[in-house]
Amino acid sequence: MPERITEVTGFLAEVLGPRAPLTVIVDGGDHGAAAAFAARLAEAFPPSARAWTVDAVLGLSGPAGGRVDSALNVLEPAADRVIVYLRSGRRGNGDGERRAQVVIDHHDPQWPVIRHVHPRLADPERWYLTESRAFFGARAADWDTRFGDDMPAYAKAVETAVTRPGDLVLDVGCGTGRALPALAAAVGPAGRVLGFDVTPAMLAAAREAGRGECARLVLADARRLPLPDAVAGLVFAAGLVQHLPDPAAGLAELARVTRPGGRLMIFHPTGRVALAARHGRTLRPDEPLNENNLRPSLAAAGWELSRYEDADDHFLALAVRRPPC
Template structure:
């Protein structure tokens, strides 16, 4: 042994791709199935090739359907086989059995085309699986239809992968949002001397404002599911005399009714089940306690940034959010969604 790193060791990017491809292969139902890889990106064919290879490696009989494929492959599926194709032209002309799994590669946001197909023109709204491919070396699964697999199978690992890759540069990219955090905390009306939890605290941008709100006798705790985010949050936490906890927002490590307030910036849109998430937040909050939901961009601004149309059925739209709050033990007191920020304040019933 010379101590020199072996060049044949898989890179972090290779391991990440292997994890994503293994999960994609896992969600393809047994028996004959058609999988289409779509998206506004040249990576469609490469991903389709690699998925076909992965399916064969796990023992699935697989046909890789290309424009050069023989007619027998193009015209139908053989018993027990998986057919993998790519491209919008294939998706627009499905085989007789239809496409069993539609995978959308979400890359650099296109210009939103509201009304083109109900999903900002990118057609991801009709996909069974959405893969974030803004960084081709670091794919992250952002959506899987519940009919294909249990959310717990992919949600936690993929959420961590998404934020881990962004933790080091998060504050550089979004550092000018700090005044908006402070304003949101101030408007939340948090109790002096109370115990407040910042769920999904990220790099800890809200911790100083939360400390100022509850005062020196209060308790401030930041919680996040991504270790890399908490590592960046360490210095702000020390300055704010706040504790940090690594945990899943869906399974909070707190007793019932033990908190006076919860602050959650950008959390709800990342939870796979809004009602279940709000219900867990309600469980740990005392009657009369506060919930402050915040984002430093309004919903319309955020949708435009991501190249999609704003929809009235989204979890943070006023109607759906008011309904979710009522079903899960909250009473929505305030709803504010101008372009420059989103703020909703609720009280525990």
């Protein structure tokens, strides 16, 4: 298997190469990481293309490299300039990605993962699945060790969602299945629970934790669920919507499989401000879970938001499926 860095830089070179003439700026990361990444990216361009395709590949490092101003403070993206941001989790540096067209998770420099590419540069279909699996697959084995303490918060959220005994409920983006025991208890023996996730390693961890006993675990993409229309009474989605490349389209797919009057619970065991702070960034007004954005996108997808809570210790949005017009 090629190294991750080779896969990531190879893909970026493929996407950026045809856009020449172009300046690519690599910013963020820890301790000279930007320069090292930029060098690998430059190597990824075919030798014949290098001289003219990339005018300059600059690695500009942030505070750890001794420069307080990041490249983003002096340079805006432009038609002939692309900013690639390495997200390293260094506190206070996470906002640097605000203006980047490409964001790479660089917490582990041996395992860089693309987390965002501006859709004008590349159709998400070209990178989203591979990179999501690389991101969550690397975290699956110790997910419960790191976050297992949150299980009571999931149980409380499921209680709030109020499902009906006998219902079909879905946990979409179920990960290791932390919500599945509570969902199974809520629908009782007459109900059914399906856990969907796109990352095989997450489903394997769910099975290992015994969660396959309370739900059927299915490898599937939330954007194309293998279900007929209007079958589910409740869709539970924890930590999913903000990871979808097109959250509005994702909400529409969740609506498609939900019966009129059925519910959607979007949940996270940490509030948005606290979660952003954990990742070293501040909240942006354009984030999909901001109430001002979520309410209209839910409405456009066929949902009506009935409850919205964004506290320090949890995020919760409950919506009801409107009957189709």
